[in-house]
Amino acid sequence: MSIKDKYAFVGLGLTQQGKIPAMSPDDLATQAILLALADAGMRKDEVDGYIYQQGIGGGPNGVTPMLRAGIPVKHCWEMQSGGSNCLSIVMAAVGALEAGLCQVCVIVHATSASSQGVLVGRPGERSYGIEGVYGAYAPGVHGAWLAQRYMHLYGLTREQLGSVAVTFREYANKRPEAVMYGRTMTMDDYLNARMVIEPLCLFDFCLVNDGAVALVITSAERAKEYRKPPVYIMGYGSDHSIRELGRSPQAYLHWDGFVTQKAGEGAFRMAGVTLADVDVAQLYDAFTPFVLSQLESYGVCGRGEAGAFVEAGNLKLDGAFPCNTSGTELSWSYLQGFSHLTEGVRQLRNEAGECQVRDAEICMVTGLGPPRPGSLANCCILRR
Amino acid sequence: MTEYAKQLPVITSSDKPFWDAARRHELLAYRCLSCGTFYSQVTQCLACDSPRMDWVRVSGKGFVYTFAVYHQLYHPAWAKDIPYNVAWIKLDEGPLLLSNVIGCPNDEITVGLRVEVVFDDVTDEVTLPRFRPSAAKTD
Numbered sequence: 001m002s003i004k005d006k007y008a009f010v011g012l013g014l015t016q017q018g019k020i021p022a023m024s025p026d027d028l029a030t031q032a033i034l035l036a037l038a039d040a041g042m043r044k045d046e047v048d049g050y051i052y053q054q055g056i057g058g059g060p061n062g063v064t065p066m067l068r069a070g071i072p073v074k075h076c077w078e079m080q081s082g083g084s085n086c087l088s089i090v091m092a093a094v095g096a097l098e099a100g101l102c103q104v105c106v107i108v109h110a111t112s113a114s115s116q117g118v119l120v121g122r123p124g125e126r127s128y129g130i131e132g133v134y135g136a137y138a139p140g141v142h143g144a145w146l147a148q149r150y151m152h153l154y155g156l157t158r159e160q161l162g163s164v165a166v167t168f169r170e171y172a173n174k175r176p177e178a179v180m181y182g183r184t185m186t187m188d189d190y191l192n193a194r195m196v197i198e199p200l201c202l203f204d205f206c207l208v209n210d211g212a213v214a215l216v217i218t219s220a221e222r223a224k225e226y227r228k229p230p231v232y233i234m235g236y237g238s239d240h241s242i243r244e245l246g247r248s249p250q251a252y253l254h255w256d257g258f259v260t261q262k263a264g265e266g267a268f269r270m271a272g273v274t275l276a277d278v279d280v281a282q283l284y285d286a287f288t289p290f291v292l293s294q295l296e297s298y299g300v301c302g303r304g305e306a307g308a309f310v311e312a313g314n315l316k317l318d319g320a321f322p323c324n325t326s327g328t329e330l331s332w333s334y335l336q337g338f339s340h341l342t343e344g345v346r347q348l349r350n351e352a353g354e355c356q357v358r359d360a361e362i363c364m365v366t367g368l369g370p371p372r373p374g375s376l377a378n379c380c381i382l383r384r
Numbered sequence: 385m386t387e388y389a390k391q392l393p394v395i396t397s398s399d400k401p402f403w404d405a406a407r408r409h410e411l412l413a414y415r416c417l418s419c420g421t422f423y424s425q426v427t428q429c430l431a432c433d434s435p436r437m438d439w440v441r442v443s444g445k446g447f448v449y450t451f452a453v454y455h456q457l458y459h460p461a462w463a464k465d466i467p468y469n470v471a472w473i474k475l476d477e478g479p480l481l482l483s484n485v486i487g488c489p490n491d492e493i494t495v496g497l498r499v500e501v502v503f504d505d506v507t508d509e510v511t512l513p514r515f516r517p518s519a520a521k522t523d
Contacts, residue, residue, distance in 0.1 A: 123391065123459045132391040133512065134482050136470040137458035144452035145472065152450075152495035198453035198467070198490075243430070 004270050005383075007094050008223035008230035009345050011040030011106075011216030017333035018179050020210040021115040025058060028212035029065035029110035036106065036214040041227030044069065047216070049102030050076040051089050055111025055336065056208065057118040065108065075102040082139075083284050083369025084238075086337025087378035091236055093217045103218065109338040110212035118208055140205050143287030144197040150289065151199065153304065158199065160307030162190035164288040165203040165330055167315050172327025174354040179209050180331040204288040206329035213338050215345065231348045234273070234362070235381040237266020241374035260297040260366070260377040267364075271381040275299055278381075279360040280322045280347050282340035284368040285329050294366060295321075298379070317357060325355040337367040337378075348384040360384070388506045389461035401439040406511040409503040412439040413479045422479040444501030445518065446475040453490050469493060473515050487516035 013035030015028050023031075029052070037044060050073040052060050066073050075096055079089050086109065093105040113120075121138025128137060150156045169185040172178035185203065193201040223230035239262035268274055275298070283294045292306035300321055301309040315323040326332040326343040333339055344365040346352045352360075367378040395403045405412045414423050418434035428435050451471035457463055469490050473481045485493050486502065499515035506512055 119458070121456075121458045128391065130393060130482055131470075132459070133393050134470050134484055135390070135454060135459065135462050135465070135468055136452075136482065137454075138456070141452050141454075141470065145450045148452060149450035149495060195453070195455040195467075198455060200452075 002270050003094055003098065003236070004234055004272065005232050006220055007097055007217055008220050008232045009215050009217055009382075010223045010226040010228060010230055011036040011042060011214075012228075012342065012345055012349075013037070013039055013214040014177065014342065015212045017177055017211035017335075018209055019114045020112070023112070023210070025055065025060055025110040025112050025212070026064045026068065028112065028210065029060045029108050029214070030068040032108060032110065032212040032214035033065055033069045033071070033106055036216050039228060040216050042104070042216065044071045047071050047104045047106055048074050049093065049096055049105030050108070051093055051096075051105060052076075052078060052108040052110070053085050053089060053336065053338070054078070054080050055109055056113040056120055056334070057111060057116045059110045060108060065110070066106075071106075073102075073106075075105075081370045081376065083286055083336055084367040084376040084378050085369065086341050087236070087238075087365065087367040087380050088376075090217070090233070090341070090380060094233065094236075097217065097219060103222070105217045106214055107217065108212065108214045109335045111335070112210045113334070114209045120208060138197065140197050140200060140287055143204065143289045144200045146293060147199050147204075147289040150292070150307075154307070156292070156307045158191060159187060160311045161199075161204060161288045161292075162187050163307075163311045164285075164291050164315070165190055167310065167313075168285065168324050168327045169203075169331045170316075170327075171325050171355050172331035175326050175332060178327055178332045179207050180327060200287060200289075203330075206286045207331070207334040209334055211333050211335060213335050213342050215338075215341065229349055229384060231345045232383050233380065234383045235267040235269070235271025236379070237263040237268075237270065238376060238378045239263040239266075240371075240376045244374065260294060260368075260379065263366075263377040263379040264298045267379040267381050271383075273362060273381065275364075277362050278321075278364045279362050280325060280344075280357040281364040281366075282324055282328060282344045283366050284337060284340060285324055286368075288330070290368060291324070294368070298364075298366070317355065322357050325352055325357065337369075340365045340367070341380075344380075344382050348382055390459070390506075391461075392507065392510050393512075403510065405439070405441070406503060406513055407505075407509075409511070411442050411444040411501050411513055413442045413475065413477060413481075414438070415440045422475075422477055442475055442477045442479075444475070444513075446473045446481075446499060446515075448472070448485060448493060448495055448497040448499060449474040449480055450495055451485065451493055471515070473499060481513065483512075484514045485516065486514050492517075
């Protein structure tokens with residue numbers, strides 16, 4: 001049974017992004033939920049489902065945002081699995097709708113990581129096991145190991161990694177709500193930035209900031225009743241590197257070890273389209289090497305070609321594969337996978353401002369992250 | 385000996401043989417006894433489905449598969465080590481081990497560098513395998 005085109009996003013609510021010390025994650029989430037309902041032109045009593053994700057450093061306290069917003073939902077879940085989680089939440093919402101558990105589901109991500117002064121990777125944040133024994137703290141080290149290996153195999157340069165960061169920064173500079181709006185970055189700025197986990201420097205790492213977003217999902221039939229043009233879920237696929245784990249304790253060490261192949265195949269098969277039909281993409285970008293890896297493992301370019309592909313400008317608006325058009329996690333706002341879903345929906349609503357891909361009809365959105373060990377890859381195809 | 389302030393491995397029943405051997409300065413890896421494939425942590429061979437798995441002694445020789453150098457401090461006990469490296473070592477028998485390369489400056493570490501195990505007795509109870517550049521250029 002396919003869920004192709006059966007469900008759609010009808011509302012999107014985005015708070016301010018950046019440093020917002022006056023607001024708790026509950027405050028931010030409540031505001032995002034009310035903005036999403038206003039965006040859809042939806043009454044509160046129509047919402048009966050709620051699924052939320054904890055952000056870095058904590059998030060909503062259970063149903064508190066729904067309580068504050070005055071929305072008596074009957075169905076709710078907390079889900080948490082980092083960078084893959086947003087699209088897993090989308091599928092959980094679709095499953096809840098499909099099963100009749102709810103008719104309208106609000107999904108939420110909220111964080112006040114910046115105001116809390118979170119250093120992602122500090123000991124105690126989570127269990128580090130053998131990694132901590134050898135000093136391998138912080139998720140960014142996985143990007144550093146990937147980049148180091150890739151540099152050796154294919155001659156990847158720092159300028160090529162930097163071209164990911166600079167390209168996405170240029171997008172964010174055109175988006176007034178972006179954390180990095182007004183803060184330009186040249187390749188020299190990138191090359192002169194301090195090293196964090198070599199070969200990755202500060203600008204290879206995603207942002208840490210405060211903010212929240214809420215999206216509303218319902219059936220395609222019902223979606224037509226609301227104010228905004230629906231954005232339909234065409235296809236979805238996922239894949240986990242578990243079958244690679246026998247060969248190494250951390251499968252994402254392999255350059256192609258994200259094992260996104262089945263995620264892409266599943267998503268495009270369900271959607272009935274191919275990569276060539278994708279007008280714009282939002283690839284999970286917690287660290288710059290993840291973008292290169294996904295470009296290759298989803299088949300956008302061949303093995304070892306991603307660095308040159310990005311350096312040639314192919315991820316820009318006039319390039320072959322416009323990508324991460326808000327600046328996403330690296331330069332727009334770190335809402336984990338919700339950064340990418342948000343921009344995907346905005347592109348297909350023609351709401352991406354100066355970064356709008358003209359006549360965008362189909363958008364590919366990806367997620368990447370736990371459950372560990374290894375990594376879960378999620379791929380979702382959206383259409384307007 | 386000053387108290388060891390860094391994180392120690394949490395030794396479980398599944399990897400106790402590895403840490404016991406390290407205290408004896410022997411390196412073990414987990415292997416399928418039917419087809420010979422090496423693993424980190426599985427109880428059934430993913431290649432041939434055999435349940436016959438056990439720890440076997442390996443040479444301790446291999447090469448740097450990839451590595452990263454920490455300039456940012458995350459755990460205070462590593463402050464004096466900054467910048468320090470964390471490397472994946474591919475043993476000649478096949479498996480990958482997480483460790484540190486010691487005995488050479490970080491800027492002399494390369495992917496492919498030949499290394500050999502050294503045993504670092506960090507406490508009376510725990511010995512950590514680390515790796516240093518091989519004495520011989522080829523071995």
